[in-house]
Amino acid sequence: MRSINTPDTFPPRSHAAKRQSILDAGARVFYQEGFAGANIDMIAAEAGVSRQTVYNNYGDKEKLFxxxxxxxxxxxxxxxxxxxxxxxxxxxxxxxxxxxxxxxxxxxxxxxxxxxxxxxxxxxxxxxxxxxxxxxxxxxxxxxxxxxxxxxxxxxxxxxxxxxxxxxxxxxxxxxxxxxxxxxxxxxxxxxxxxxxxxxxxxxxxxxxxxxxxxxxxxxxxxxxxxx
Missing domain, CATH: 1.10.357.10 (Tetracycline Repressor, domain 2)
Structure with a gap:
């Protein structure tokens, strides 16, 4: 899994694109790590967004799952x-x-x-x-x-x-x-x-x-x- 430390350096994306990116990243992380092993930081890094963006869109790990x-x-x-x-x-x-x-x-x-x-x-x-x-x-x-x-x-x-x-x-x-x-x-x-x-x-x-x-x-x- 790739590691992204500076999501703000990515080209601007629409709100819908960010939401979809988070869902796609969540699917990959949950598949690899399971629900217990996954966390918001992993998903945010995989999606190329900040952890706050994940929380703003989906609330918490359970709701994202x-x-x-x-x-x-x-x-x-x-x-x-x-x-x-x-x-x-x-x-x-x-x-x-x-x-x-x-x-x-x-x-x-x-x-x-x-x-x-x-x-x-x-x-x-x-x-x-x-x-x-x-x-x-x-x-x-x-x-x-x-x-x-x-x-x-x-x-x-x-x-x-x-x-x-x-x-x-x-x-x-x-x-x-x-x-x-x-x-x-x-x-x-x-x-x-x-x-x-x-x-x-x-x-x-x-x-x-x-x-x-x-x-x-x-x-x-x-x-x-x-x-x-």
Whole structure:
């Protein structure tokens, strides 16, 4: 991490630019040091501003941490909902289409830099500072789960799935497609592309063993249900 002793020597920046610089620096410092190990002086140095500027904009370390988590959650949500827009509402091959969707979701949401940042902070700080993640739970996973549940409910209505509780199905789907990514991520490792695809296929097949229709519907009946 670079050390900056004279932030006032930097070219003038707008108020918005300084706020963004502080958020970006806070994300880097919290990621590297954790909540307990980070301090305002570190973040101010990383952002190239005075410590008073950090206090003036965010009050204290806890409020800055919440702001960092909030901004990253918004970015993650934006990507998640973009991918949810590609959900296979009219699948031609349900398993293949769900595998492709899961790969897009993990590549763009779970395994990107923001997703890794949140996962590491939650693993290291969640139990010690649950209050810092209260808004993340409702504004992040809560919204994504609900949106995915609605899509699974639509597939069930169309006859593709046998789902009693779409909310549980959505959470279990996400848990399954992430399961084999968790352990490597804890050690800073990344699955190979081949293993990534294989783990996703296994997850989707497991999900369909639990929720796939045993009898199914004729294609024309599914089409009628989807148009209703």
């Amino acid at each position: 919440a702001a960092v988590v909030g901004e990253i959650t918004e970015r993650c949500n934006a990507r998640a909902f973009a991918v949810l827009g590609t959900f296979p509402d009219r699948p031609r091959n349900l398993e293949a289409d769900l595998v492709a969707f899961a790969l897009r979701f993990n590549s763009n949401c779970t395994c990107d830099r923001d997703g890794k940042f949140l996962r590491k902070l939650i693993q290291s700080e969640g139990a010690r500072h649950p209050e810092l993640f209260a808004s993340w739970r409702t504004e992040g996973p809560g919204k994504v789960w609900s949106a995915l549940a609605a899509r699974f409910a639509r597939l069930a209505f169309a006859g593709f799935l046998d789902v009693d509780d779409p909310d549980i199905a959505a959470r279990q789907f996400l848990a399954l497609i992430n399961m084999e990514l968790q352990l490597p991520a804890m050690f800073g490792e990344t699955l190979s592309e081949e293993d990534f695809v294989l783990s996703t296929r296994r997850a989707v097949r497991t999900f369909l063993r639990a929720y796939g229709r045993r009898d199914g519907l004729a294609p024309e009946m599914a089409e009628t249900a989807l148009q209703a």
